[in-house]
Amino acid sequence: MLKKKGILLLCLCLSVVVLAGCDSGSELTAEEQDKIAEYSAGILLQHYGKYSRRLVKQETAAPQDTEMPAIVTPVPVEDDKDPVDEDVISEDGKQEENINEVSLNNLYHVAGMNVAYRTYAVCKEYPKKTSTFQLTAKKGKSLVVVQFDLKNTAKKSLHVDLSKREIEYLLDVDGVSYKPTIAIQKNGGMNYLDTKLKPGGSEKAILVFEIPQNSSKFGSAVLTVKEGENASTIQLKK
Numbered sequence: 001m002l003k004k005k006g007i008l009l010l011c012l013c014l015s016v017v018v019l020a021g022c023d024s025g026s027e028l029t030a031e032e033q034d035k036i037a038e039y040s041a042g043i044l045l046q047h048y049g050k051y052s053r054r055l056v057k058q059e060t061a062a063p064q065d066t067e068m069p070a071i072v073t074p075v076p077v078e079d080d081k082d083p084v085d086e087d088v089i090s091e092d093g094k095q096e097e098n099i100n101e102v103s104l105n106n107l108y109h110v111a112g113m114n115v116a117y118r119t120y121a122v123c124k125e126y127p128k129k130t131s132t133f134q135l136t137a138k139k140g141k142s143l144v145v146v147q148f149d150l151k152n153t154a155k156k157s158l159h160v161d162l163s164k165r166e167i168e169y170l171l172d173v174d175g176v177s178y179k180p181t182i183a184i185q186k187n188g189g190m191n192y193l194d195t196k197l198k199p200g201g202s203e204k205a206i207l208v209f210e211i212p213q214n215s216s217k218f219g220s221a222v223l224t225v226k227e228g229e230n231a232s233t234i235q236l237k238k
Contacts, residue, residue: 102230108162112154113197117223118147118204120236122216126208133184135208142216144171144178144209146223146236148190152197162193168226171209173218180207 104115126135126145137143152158169191171178183189183206190205197203207223221236 098229099226099231100229102232104225104232104234107167107225107227107230107232110158110160110162112152112156112158113160114151114153116149116151117234118149119238120144120146120221126206135181135184137210137213140213141210142213144173144211144216144221146171146190146207146209148205148207149202150195150197150205151202152199155199157199158197160193160195160197162190163188166227167191168224169207170224170226171207171211172222172224173211173215174220176211176215178209178211180209183208 104117105113108115121144123143123145124137126143135143150160169180171180180189180191183191185206187193187195187203187205190207193205195203195205211218223234223236225232225234
């Protein structure tokens with residue numbers, strides 16, 4: 001309390017000195033008097049208990065980089081591979097093969113050999129009378145035996161071996177397909193044919209298929225012989 005009174009007394013003394021100086025010399029301007037009054041008030045308020053001088057520092061936030069990132073558009077790279085032929089796609093989405101319909105002789109293309117379809121038979125056993133091996137259908141099954149005639153048209157002996165060739169045989173009976181079984185025949189049958197034909201000689205070769213017994217009286221049957229892109233179809237007739 002005594003300190004505050006001392007400060008007030010000091011300010012009053014300063015005011016008296018200033019005013020006295022004004023009488024002995026030139027008069028102060030209004031602006032100068034305002035500055036002196038402001039200075040005096042500042043000193044008083046600085047030592048007043050309820051006053052605190054605050055220094056507020058305003059920081060200017062650094063501007064953020066609002067530039068949008070560059071958008072990179074991918075450039076498609078052309079494939080050097082050859083395009084797939086899409087003109088041979090079936091309705092079910094599967095790729096179809098290009099099949100050339102040819103005759104049996106052109107499909108087998110064995111020089112000097114003539115192949116011809118002969119007939120077919122539906123039975124439970126083949127052959128019916130034999131002293132050697134006999135093919136017997138399983139229970140509830142029937143055999144379809146397709147017979148071919150082979151003839152050597154050359155003037156010399158002819159060795160025919162089809163056992164190592166990838167020739168496919170498929171019998172379609174009323175919309176259902178069957179593959180041949182092993183034919184118990186000396187020459188191996190058509191699917192494993194390996195035989196020798198004398199000049200001008202001939203022999204028969206068969207294909208044997210096993211089908212359900214209730215399909216033995218089929219309405220239609222088609223045999224397809226295929227190798228690579230070549231195929232020959234035969235409508236079975238007696």
